[in-house]
Amino acid sequence: xxxxxxxxxxxxxxxxxxxxxxxxxxxxxxxxxxxxxxxxxxxxxxxxxxxxxxxxxxxxxxxxxxxxxxxxxxxxxxxxxxxxxxxxxxxxxxxxxxxxxxxxxxxxxxxxxxxxxxxxxxxxxxxxxxxxxxxxxxxxxxxxxxxxxxxxxxxxxxxxxxxxxxxxxxxxxxxxxxxxxxxxxxxxxxxxxxxxxxxxxxxxxxxxxxxxxxxxxxxxxxxxxxxxxxxxxxxxxxxxxxxxxxxxxxxxxxxxxxxxxxxxxxxxxxxxxxxxxxxxxxxxxxxxxxxxxxxxxxxxxxxxxxxxxxxxxxxxxxxxxxxxxxxxxxxxxxxxxxxxxxxxxxxxxxxxxxxxxxxxxxxxxxxxxxxxxxxxxxxxxxxxxxxxxxxxxxxxxxxxxxxxxxxxxxxxxxxxxxxxxxxxxxxxxxxxxxxxxx
Numbered sequence: 001x002x003x004x005x006x007x008x009x010x011x012x013x014x015x016x017x018x019x020x021x022x023x024x025x026x027x028x029x030x031x032x033x034x035x036x037x038x039x040x041x042x043x044x045x046x047x048x049x050x051x052x053x054x055x056x057x058x059x060x061x062x063x064x065x066x067x068x069x070x071x072x073x074x075x076x077x078x079x080x081x082x083x084x085x086x087x088x089x090x091x092x093x094x095x096x097x098x099x100x101x102x103x104x105x106x107x108x109x110x111x112x113x114x115x116x117x118x119x120x121x122x123x124x125x126x127x128x129x130x131x132x133x134x135x136x137x138x139x140x141x142x143x144x145x146x147x148x149x150x151x152x153x154x155x156x157x158x159x160x161x162x163x164x165x166x167x168x169x170x171x172x173x174x175x176x177x178x179x180x181x182x183x184x185x186x187x188x189x190x191x192x193x194x195x196x197x198x199x200x201x202x203x204x205x206x207x208x209x210x211x212x213x214x215x216x217x218x219x220x221x222x223x224x225x226x227x228x229x230x231x232x233x234x235x236x237x238x239x240x241x242x243x244x245x246x247x248x249x250x251x252x253x254x255x256x257x258x259x260x261x262x263x264x265x266x267x268x269x270x271x272x273x274x275x276x277x278x279x280x281x282x283x284x285x286x287x288x289x290x291x292x293x294x295x296x297x298x299x300x301x302x303x304x305x306x307x308x309x310x311x312x313x314x315x316x317x318x319x320x321x322x323x324x325x326x327x328x329x330x331x332x333x334x335x336x337x338x339x340x341x342x343x344x345x346x347x348x349x350x351x352x353x354x355x356x357x358x359x360x361x362x363x364x365x366x367x368x369x370x371x372x373x374x375x376x377x378x379x380x381x382x383x384x385x386x387x388x389x390x391x392x393x394x395x396x397x398x399x400x401x402x403x404x405x406x407x408x409x410x411x412x413x414x415x416x417x418x419x420x421x422x423x424x425x426x427x428x429x430x431x432x433x434x435x436x437x438x
Contacts, residue, residue, distance in 0.1 A: 005033040006040050006326055013046065013053055013250060015257045016295035020057050027062035034067050042171055045247030048075050048121045070172070077175040079120045084177040086119070088146070089127055090217045092183065095142045102132040103139065103220065104209040106186070106230055110221035112214055114258075115231065115251040119215070122247070123174060126182035132206050133187055143183050157188040190233055197240065197350045200279050203229055203272060225268045228255060229279075232286040239285070242343045246325065249289050253296030256287065260297040270301055278350060280305045281313050285346070288317050293325055311422035312349040319418060320345060341408035345415050 003011065008025040029037065041047040051071045054060045060068055089109060096103055107128045112119045131139050140159060144150070148161035161183045173179055192199045209220035222230060231252050238244035259265055273279050284306045290296040298306075324342045 004326070005029055005037050006044075009037060009041070009046070009050060010246070010293055010326075013049055014293070014295040015253060015297070019053075019295075020059070023057070023059050023062055031064075034064060038067055038070065039171065042074075042123075042174070043245070045123055045245040046250065047071060047123075048078060049247065049250060051075055052118075052121055074172055074175045075120070077172075077177070078123060081175055081177045081179065082119050082124065085124060085127075085181060086215055086217065090219075092127065092142065092146055093217070093219045095146070096129075096139060099138045099142060101135040101139045101142065102206045103129045103135065104204075104206050105212075105219050105221045106130050106189070106204075106227075107234065109214055109217075110212060110219070110227065111231075111251065114224060114227060115255045117254075122251075124181070125174075126184050128184045128186065130189065130204055130206060131185045131187060136185060136187065139185050143185070146183075148183050151182075155191040156193075157186055157191045159185040161185075189230060190237075197347070198278055200282075201274075201276050203279075224259070224265060225272055228252075228269060229272060229283070231255070232279075232283050235286040235289070236282045239343055240347045242341060243327065244325070246293070249286070249325070250294055252286055253290035253294035256290060256296040256299070260299045266299045266301040281309050284309055285313060285317060285321075289321055289325060292317075292322050310349070311419055313346065315415070315418045315422050316346040316349075342411065344408055345411075 003025070005026075008022050008029075012019055012022040012026060038047075041050055048071075051060075054063060054068075063071075086109065093105070105128070108124055108126070109119060111122070116122050129139070136159070140150075143161045147164065149164045151160045151162050153160045163180045163182075188202060189204050190200055190202075204222065204226055206220075208223060208226060210223050212219060212221040221227070231248070235244060235248050235252065238248065269283075273283065284302060287296075287298055287302050288306070291298050320342045327342070
């Protein structure tokens with residue numbers, strides 16, 4: 001089956017030995033393909049990984065000059081952004097140390113080089129800290145005094161601060177040193193209530209921090225075991241919001257590619273997970289996504305866990321994971337039946353006893369469409385006006401989610417049939433022992 005341009009790019013970025021075999025397909029992209037791919041690379045967080053892989057394989061010449069020039073220009077901007085953010089990061093850490101804040105750096109710069117070889121290959125939008133409860137007031141003061149403004153958060157376990165006066169940016173602008181970024185203070189990593197999900201054991205503690213050195217800076221960061229498990233939870237959290245930056249899965253794949261044969265590491269991760277059936281399934285889901293997309297090797301321990309997962313997660317991994325990962329974004333792509341809500345099938349395997357409000361479809365599509373139709377009726381030429389269509393972002397998003405909901409509802413019968421079939425052929429082993437839901 002012929003792959004889409006984005007699938008060809010992901011195959012090229014994979015850890016497979018035949019990854020560069022996909023260069024021919026990339027070299028045959030049409031102008032329209034490149035217009036789509038270049039925006040998708042930005043939104044997926046893969047733009048500079050793609051650029052670096054082109055250089056590593058001496059294949060930059062297959063990319064049209066304007067596209068390559070844009071990638072190089074944005075990479076130079078991102079290098080400047082990383083340097084600027086690194087200075088800010090170090091300043092905040094030093095102030096935390098001076099006032100006695102108990103903290104550990106999570107994600108961001110702490111991922112280098114464990115999950116990413118170079119910080120400049122990542123687009124970083126925030127600094128994340130796990131902070132002990134008693135230290136939160138002091139940490140808040142430090143961040144505010146550093147010039148960040150407090151923002152509302154959807155989770156009770158985090159405080160968010162952003163650069164003042166900055167507006168969210170996208171595409172080329174996001175790589176500028178002047179583009180906004182945030183500081184997030186977390187008192188816990190997993191907030192099941194936010195998505196109406198079952199709780200999992202609290203895994204991470206400031207007491208487990210280890211000193212790390214990067215770019216001449218020294219700061220407390222997570223152990224390799226905890227960093228991997230946090231990346232798993234980060235991926236699953238975004239999965240349950242129905243979209244994930246594919247770079248997150250590539251970075252998990254990079255870690256797996258480097259460490260899959262490290263028996264001591266995986267033995268330690270097995271002890272950390274212990275008897276949490278849900279967390280074991282989360283590890284399987286994130287690892288399988290990284291494996292199916294980027295051909296990352298799966299450690300023996302996780303293969304053992306995979307053999308015992310319930311029918312629901314297994315069916316989703318085998319039938320929906322890859323399709324869902326390539327779902328389009330409402331802000332720039334129209335498709336007849338978007339696949340974003342296919343994540344609901346998986347999410348509902350872990351929901352708590354009550355259905356969360358976030359799962360109840362809520363949109364204003366009819367009223368927005370009525371206004372849109374009224375405008376077209378008064379001025380039919382708007383149908384051919386590209387600028388006017390670009391300004392209809394709320395309407396386009398509403399249409400996107402309405403069509404995604406329709407795709408989900410149409411898929412329900414097939415999902416139920418797959419579950420019944422899987423349950424019939426299953427060995428009967430179950431980590432959680434709860435009945436699957438549709």
